[in-house]
Amino acid sequence: MAARVALRGSAILRTIRPAACSLPRESRRQFSFSAANMSSFYSWEPEGPTIKTQIPGPKAKAQIAELDEVFDTRSLNMLTDYEKSSGNYIADPDGNVLLDVYAQIASIPIGYNNPVLRKAAQGDEMINGLINRPALGNFPPNDWANVLKTGILKVAPKGLNQVFTAMAGSDANETAYKAAFMWRRQHERGGHHVEFTEAEMASAMRNELPAGSSELSIMSFKTAFHGRLFGSLSTTRSKPIHKLDIPAFDWPQATFPLLKYPLDQHAEENAAAEAASLKEVEDIILNYRVPPCAVVVEPIQSEGGDNHASPAFFQGLRALTRKHNVLLIVDEVQTGVGATGKFWAHEHWNLQDPPDMVTFSKKAQTAGYYFGSPELRPNKPYRQFNTWMGDPARALLFRAIVGEIERLDLVNNTARVGDYLYGKLEALAQKYPGQFENLRGKGMGTFIAFDSPRRDEFLARAKGFGVNIGGSGQSAVRLRPMLIFEEKHADILLAALEKIVTSW
Ligand SMILES: Cc1ncc(COP(=O)(O)O)c(C=O)c1O
Numbered sequence: 419m420a421a422r423v424a425l426r427g428s429a430i431l432r433t434i435r436p437a438a439c440s441l442p443r444e445s446r447r448q449f450s451f452s453a454a455n456m457s458s459f460y461s462w463e464p465e466g467p468t469i470k471t472q473i474p475g476p477k478a479k480a481q482i483a484e485l486d487e488v489f490d491t492r493s494l495n496m497l498t499d500y501e502k503s504s505g506n507y508i509a510d511p512d513g514n515v516l517l518d519v520y521a522q523i524a525s526i527p528i529g530y531n532n533p534v535l536r537k538a539a540q541g542d543e544m545i546n547g548l549i550n551r552p553a554l555g556n557f558p559p560n561d562w563a564n565v566l567k568t569g570i571l572k573v574a575p576k577g578l579n580q581v582f583t584a585m586a587g588s589d590a591n592e593t594a595y596k597a598a599f600m601w602r603r604q605h606e607r608g609g610h611h612v613e614f615t616e617a618e619m620a621s622a623m624r625n626e627l628p629a630g631s632s633e634l635s636i637m638s639f640k641t642a643f644h645g646r647l648f649g650s651l652s653t654t655r656s657k658p659i660h661k662l663d664i665p666a667f668d669w670p671q672a673t674f675p676l677l678k679y680p681l682d683q684h685a686e687e688n689a690a691a692e693a694a695s696l697k698e699v700e701d702i703i704l705n706y707r708v709p710p711c712a713v714v715v716e717p718i719q720s721e722g723g724d725n726h727a728s729p730a731f732f733q734g735l736r737a738l739t740r741k742h743n744v745l746l747i748v749d750e751v752q753t754g755v756g757a758t759g760k761f762w763a764h765e766h767w768n769l770q771d772p773p774d775m776v777t778f779s780k781k782a783q784t785a786g787y788y789f790g791s792p793e794l795r796p797n798k799p800y801r802q803f804n805t806w807m808g809d810p811a812r813a814l815l816f817r818a819i820v821g822e823i824e825r826l827d828l829v830n831n832t833a834r835v836g837d838y839l840y841g842k843l844e845a846l847a848q849k850y851p852g853q854f855e856n857l858r859g860k861g862m863g864t865f866i867a868f869d870s871p872r873r874d875e876f877l878a879r880a881k882g883f884g885v886n887i888g889g890s891g892q893s894a895v896r897l898r899p900m901l902i903f904e905e906k907h908a909d910i911l912l913a914a915l916e917k918i919v920t921s922w
Contacts (some may be wrong), residue, residue, distance in 0.1 A: 450672035459902045462533060463505025466910055467884025468515045471631065475512030478559055495520075502529035506900055506907050508886055516881060517910050522775035524720070524752050524898035527781040529664040530824050538818035554583065554807040555800075565810060569817030570784065575756075575762045576786035577772030580795075581683045582806025587751035587779035588645025591714065593802060594775045594787040595649050598712035598745045599831075600796045602634055610797040635667065637744075638708035639674040639695075641891070643721035644714055644749055653714055656722040656891070672698045674719055675727050679856040692731040694736060712745035712774075717763035718859075722751040723891020724867030726858055726860050729767040736769055738781055745774040747787075754902045755781035756823060759833030759863030766862070781901075783819065784812035828901040836863035839897070840909040843868065846916060853919040864903055867896040876918055883914040 474482060478497040485491055496516075502509035506529060508518040518526075528535070538544055552559055559565070570581050582597070586588040604610055621628045638644060638653035645651065646660060652667040654660055675691040678684035703710055715735060719725035739746040753763035755778070760766055764773060772790065779785035786808060796802050823829060840860050847854035852871060859866035870876040873893045880887045890896040899907065 430637065435772065444753050444917070458904060458906075460529065460533065461729070462531065463529065464507050464515055467507070467517050468513065469882065469884050470514055471512045473510060473512075473514055473516075473881045475510065475514065477511040479664060480677065481511055494689055495661050496881070500530065505529040505531075506903055512617065514881075516687040516884055516886040517907060517914075518886045519897050519899040519903070519911055520886050521898055521900050523780070524757065525780040526900050527755055527783075527819050528828070529900055529902050532822070534822050535818055538815065544811055544814050547809070547814055551806065552810060553805050554810070555803045559810060562810070565813050565817065569813055569820055570634045570782070570786070572817075573761055573820055574788050575764065575772060578792065579775060580792075581785040581786050582802060583784065583813065584779075584806065585804075586645075586808065587749075587777070588647040588650040590751065590777040590779050590785040590787050591644045591650040591653070591747070591749060592647050594747050594777050595653075595712065595714070596802060597775065597789070597794050597796065599637065600801060601745065601794055602711035604793070604797055605812070607629075610793065627668050633668070633708045634711045635669040635706065635708040636747075637670045637672060637706070637713045639715060639719070641674055641676075641719055641722035641725060642671075642714070642716060644716075645751075646721060655691055656719075663669055668708050670702045670708070670710060673703055674722075674725055675731060676725055677727065677858075679858060681860075688728070689730075692727060692734070695727075696731065700738055700742070703738070703744055710744055710762075712741050712747050714747040714749055716749045716751075717753045717766070718758070718862070718865060720896070721890055723894045724865075724896050725891075726862070732767040733769060734769075736771055736773070739774075740771060747775045747777065748773040749777050751777055751779045751785075752898075753865065754778045755819075756829040756832050757781065757863055757898065758865045759829065759861070761823075763862070763865075770900045776902060783815045784808060796911070823901060826902075831904070832863040832901050835903055835905055835908060836866065837861070838905050839864060839911070840866055842908065842912050843915075846912065849920050850916075854915075859897075864897055864899045867894045869893040870895050872922070875922075879918050879921075880914060882919045885911055885914045 440913070443611055474497060482494060482497055496508070497510055499509045499511050504714055505897060506517055507515050508530065509515045554562070566581060570583070571579065574581070582593055584593050609897055615628070618628045627633060638655060640655050642654060643656040644653040646654065649667070651664055652669050655671050673695050675688070675695040677688045677691065681688065699713065713735065717732070725763045748764050750762055750764065755761065758766065762776065764776065774791065775787045775789045775794065777787045836859070843854060843857055843866065847857050847868065855869040867890065870893060873889050873895060876895055877887055877889050888896055888898060
């Protein structure tokens with residue numbers, strides 16, 4: 419592979435000292451990783467984790483206290499030194515360096531301080547995008563078509579050739595929902611060309627519907643997460659804490675088919691759960707008091723606990739939405755950009771009829787929704803509009819990321835490493851019954867998760883063993899490594915996981 423670099427040293431041993439006071443005596447044994455752990459994609463990352471203090475250490479504690487005077491730190495996971503973070507490794511102010519398989523909530527694609535991205539950031543094009551930020555709807559740069567075609571649209575899902583750019587995942591979903599409502603109403607009026615009536619315009623200004631028309635909704639699934647803005651939050655159903663006190667729309671939710679593992683031992687039950695869920699979807703489409711004009715679904719429910727469903731389920735969902743003229747919005751904010759071993763997770767479903775819209779953000783660094791039908795462009799300008807409508811600098815960054823993903827074949831890398839990691843996790847689960855339950859994500863790249871009986875403690879202790887891991891839902895440990903995660907990183911992770919469960 420052209421990008422592989424000659425690596426320094428051949429038998430360097432890196433010693434990891436688990437955070438001394440936070441761990442039981444038994445686990446304080448040192449463990450080591452060999453030079454084989456060095457990244458073969460880039461030469462700039464460390465050979466392994468280094469743990470020097472408890473996390474947070476003394477410096478981090480002082481800086482957190484200072485920060486807390488002016489900024490809410492109650493959700494803080496780890497105070498980070500981004501200058502010292504590199505590749506798959508995240509650093510803190512006390513000199514601790516952790517293998518990061520959480521990656522800024524699944525949003526770092528090709529490593530901290532990636533040299534190719536640093537170079538792109540210093541180019542005139544990027545500087546221009548940063549300091550002359552355009553109001554894209556009104557004053558797009560003269561090369562905007564080219565930036566889109568060589569970046570965001572170069573990796574557009576099959577069948578979708580247009581994009582509406584946005585700022586973040588919630589914004590991407592929210593604007594997709596607006597497109598769905600406008601699409602449906604245009605149909606009801608008799609097409610794009612039909613003008614709004616005076617009554618419609620007057621009632622819109624009173625936040626009311628014109629006499630005789632009924633509300634529409636967006637259907638989502640129980641335990642889904644689609645963001646936290648007003649519209650997106652109404653489709654989010656993962657945790658009450660996200661929703662408390664916030665006004666919400668009367669929108670329906672269907673049961674997501676929570677599968678039982680191992681899959682091969684529960685095939686019948688799982689197929690029945692999926693069939694029941696599809697039946698519920700159809701019932702909601704036909705009978706809910708506020709009829710849905712779109713269904714939004716994550717290919718793998720991520721924040722809600724890493725819940726998977728089979729390609730057959732999603733094929734069924736596509737067929738149902740098509741049958742009832744309801745749009746299908748696939749939320750690939752977390753699953754998109756390579757992590758499942760395909761560029762877009764919904765490619766695993768082999769749909770003949772593509773989703774109507776696919777939303778993206780996180781690893782793309784930019785955000786938005788892809789669509790194919792020209793009818794999804796609203797009938798008038800300014801109906802779907804903001805000052806910025808995205809960000810050319812972030813679009814340029816995504817273009818550079820796409821370039822690296824292609825150059826290093828990182829989607830296939832993730833598929834291969836994911837299979838390797840999954841196989842080893844299966845063995846760990848057998849060796850330590852009850853510790854790695856409901857292992858899921860087979861064949862889905864590194865988008866892997868399992869349940870831990872002591873999940874929060876598991877995540878906290880992981881740091882002492884040199885890895886930064888995230889959770890999802892009530893009990894899942896979710897692995898969200900970057901696309902430059904290799905077998906050698908998987909070995910470090912696996913050694914740490916074993917340490918965690920043998921040192922309770
Ligand atoms: C599937 C999914 N959709 C939407 C969002 C919201 O994205 P953001 O936090 O960028 O608004 C998230 C965030 O975790 C997500 O996982």
